[in-house]
Amino acid sequence: MQNFDYCTPTRLIFGKGIISHLPEVMKPLGKRILVTYGGGSIKKIGLYDKVMELLKDFEVFELPGIQPNPKYDPSVLNGVRMCKEHNIDVLLAVGGGSVLDCTKAIAAGAKYDGDPWDLISYKVKAKAALPIVDILTLAATGSEYDAGGVISRTETNDKIGYIDPLLYPVCSLLDPVYTFSVPKRQIAAGCADAMNHVMEQYFVEDTTLLNDGFCEAEFKSLMINTRKCLENPEDYTARAEMMLCCTYGCNGILALGNSESGWPCHGIEHALSAYYDITHGEGLAIITPRWMKHILNDRTLPRFVKYGINVFGIDSSLDKYEIANKAIEETYKFFESIGIPMHLRDVGIDESRISEMAHHIAVNEGLDHAYAPLSEKDIEKILMDSL
């Protein structure tokens, strides 16, 4: 077991109707609020009006239009400018992981005098950040309970995971009802994102019986509840369990004391969505089973065997490689069954830029130090297998 230093100070207020707590949550944080959101789905479901009504005693400014794979330019830059111009006290992100991630970068940038990219690219360490509150509308990234965000910079094909303990939300307001209108394709992509977060912590060298059990519970619950959400989008219990499963995805609680995996699938996928702006969860679902097949060997075999038996109930008396290969196949079939396009070509990616992406990943993601080390050639092979 590895040493660790862990603290997640975020308060989670969870359940039906909990949005009524918003004013009391915001009050101690300040009067001037920048509300950040995406393409307007929060208006369709009535959440925007509800938020504005609850914030009637505050001074509210708005940054709409934050896109999936949130962009440094214009969203982060505009947000930082608005915070400085209007002397904002606190940020309220209303939306999914992209809105939240973008809001985190804004929170740090607002308290920094230079170019916010200095912070995101780790050239400069942030000294302060504005407080962040969020109202989540999509179960997926876990950004509501972690200190990180992923920001894309189009002109350089960069997609960087920016992490700083200053960026934990003060409070996340989680009402599963606001996820009822999430369309099926997004439900599936959110599930794949969360499944992969758990995989990146489960497929490691050094783990514990406890952490493995936590992760296996996550896998099983995510699969069963995703199916339920797809069948009946207004199944409160399934939406609620999905939401909680996703919330635990990235703050480390599922794997305290585990060794690091290097988050290889995320490393590879970040290039895919930086170059092609595809949906992150879909990219992960496509990469994952090919990555699994590529790294399966005598050393990694026991992890796949455990995964196969405990998550998919594969007969433990079978040959070990048979169990492992079945487990990989089950993973693929699950993603396929929830409607995810399982080939890069299905999401508009052909072989033309694969070597370029493989090179970019090899240079930037440090995957030669991953649980199963990946060279540029390995990465290229995984991408080619994913076509």
Place this chain on the structure above:
Amino acid sequence: MQNFDYCTPTRLIFGKGIISHLPEVMKPLGKRILVTYGGGSIKKIGLYDKVMELLKDFEVFELPGIQPNPKYDPSVLNGVRMCKEHNIDVLLAVGGGSVLDCTKAIAAGAKYDGDPWDLISYKVKAKAALPIVDILTLAATGSEYDAGGVISRTETNDKIGYIDPLLYPVCSLLDPVYTFSVPKRQIAAGCADAMNHVMEQYFVEDTTLLNDGFCEAEFKSLMINTRKCLENPEDYTARAEMMLCCTYGCNGILALGNSESGWPCHGIEHALSAYYDITHGEGLAIITPRWMKHILNDRTLPRFVKYGINVFGIDSSLDKYEIANKAIEETYKFFESIGIPMHLRDVGIDESRISEMAHHIAVNEGLDHAYAPLSEKDIEKILMDSL
């Protein structure tokens, strides 16, 4: 799934040698420290000297002699008096759950002008508390990661669980090496305490696949690692996993969104150790299987069946009551196998005060609202069955 409001702000620094972080943890909290500890085992293992050496630049005061089932008089009262007299900035608890629990009551009492019992008995709500840091030497209660403490008042046979969000430790320093010297009887009692914490959250009406998986991982890890610690007290990995398992016991993370059980075994056991000052974990181990047998009925059956199959691997094709009864038997046999005396008579309790205790519990613990409601008669029956 139930609504919830959750936040555990405590920082966990975990692993071999992490005590070196002590000065940097204490520094922002103040100069004047009251170090609280128990009967001197921390001196035997060299921890006391190490702490004093690390705190050489602070002004250190000491409250030794905190007993198991920590007492309001003298420990809490003396601690509060010392804090006020010496203008203490921060408390450092060095020991197990009893030292920590006592220190929490001192932290609240130190910032209150009246009788600290007003706070513990919930007559008055605390407005502030001194910050608490701890160095844990026993895996058991989970007090290092929750906001509660249990305090006994001998003259009234009261043993009260005192909970207030002000009482989360700022930081818990968890080095499994400091648990190497814990004797076998305490290892077993600590395991039983932690097992029961999980049971009190698992045997409920409304739960989720995710939470059940978390709890089942806890049960399995606690049992396997307790056996390993008993076999080889210096098995670092087993001690470490035990420590982490116990840390999650009481802060709610294993069961967010579950309905409440009413913590029936704790309600009953608190009277046993208030009247007879027995070891809390042993009392719980004795009560638990008798409580299980008593509440098993058509309504509770599915929980016991799930517990039996997923925790003990009992054949799922058997009759459901057979599975449930086997699961209860396995629970009993596990506690017995780790050396716990499994009858009240073994720990010096006979029938003489059973009716009196049953009455005390029925009046004070609210178990008529438990998952399986318990009347005074039910409680008396469970206690009689435990003789």
